Amino acid sequence: MEDSAPGPGIRFQFTAIGTNWTIDTGTPMPETVRQEILELCEDYDKAWSRFRADSLVTQIARSSRGAIYTIPNRDIALLDLYDKLFTATHGALDPLVGRDLELLGYDAEYSLKPDYEALALRVQDSWVRDVHREGSRLITERPVVIDAGAAGKGYLVDLIGQVLRSAAIDAFLVNGSGDLLHSGPEPVTVGLEHPTREGRVIGTVALDNAALCASATNRRTWGQGLHHVLDGRTGQPVHKVVATWVIAAGTATADGLSTALFLADPGQLEAFEFSWVRMLADGRVQWSNNLPGELFL
């Protein structure tokens, strides 16, 4: 695979929020900027990770009763985005599927074993009913599990982009294991990885000062029909859509929409500006008329 870095191709590689990242820049990234990015990622993880005991999300999930919590001001827009996605998908995209993910096995210990007894008794939480928000204050009435998987990584990509721009680095490609943010004078050609056929792409798109996020349910699956994209209204993994790709101005939006396309039809998402591709389980491929690329179908 060709190196995609704009300019001479300087790559910063690191691990954050449990996965692998690369940032390609045209000019070398000062050590101070690298440090700032690593600290940002750690701070973000400490707020939103379901998988660490010391996170805010775990605190909210394991409390004995409801309480008032404060989220970082920096992340208010992430929850605003979830509000918008929840509304657009009529509740199918719901951050409170965290508990359902746990019961299905995708818990903090990665037990990967469904708790069928608890699932039988499970009544779904609802983001609009069970969490009350006022700015950075988050109020719960009982323990709830927030899963920031739908848009959380994309939001962090955007935050990293802001750090780079503040450091006068304007040519970059941030790659948070498949969530991409491009900035610079030369667009980059992105291959859309085939979800089931290794080494193949179903198309290519030109990414030009925009974000691209991809999602597929076959990658993170731990049992028959068990994967991480749940319909918030039922708590069940969805099966009609198997892979999505979204291009939008911001990575948080692209990430959230790449999940939303599993849970809603594109016509429901008209409040957002984006182009997209999605692959259905029956083999159909759908794409928006404004897709800046070509598909090999």
Place this chain on the structure above:
Amino acid sequence: MKTHPLTRAAAGAAASLAVLVPLAGCSTEDSRATAAPSQQSTSSPSASTSASESTEVQAAGYTDGTYTARGYYGGAPSYMSFTVTLDDGRITDVESGLMPDNNETSRGYQERFAAALPDEVIGKSVDDVEVGVLAGSSSCGDGFNDALAKIRDQAATNS
């Protein structure tokens, strides 16, 4: 969207639509014109059953122009869309279109049909295309991969 040429039945149904609304842009899919629901697509008594070039409009006072309306009939998702041209109180042209069930054209998308699993979408080898970077779903976190590997080992030894 396919459009069908004027037919007698279409002319009759168009004449029996209770409301016609002026068409602002030319896009019928964007029109939100209302029409009487559950209209059957049959000629109304007042429409002539013999072929005729124009049909008198029942409601008076329509200015000349092009109008579109939807007639709903039969099962829930089906409707026909009629675009009629009025000239001096007479319908001089009717175009009808049969809308597909999933008309998502306001977002605008295309679809490619295949009969089988996504495996049937062959795509191209990465070696055959010039790409700077690949976008697939996120690679799983290390924790997940480790756990999955453990479970697979267990399953293998337990079987």
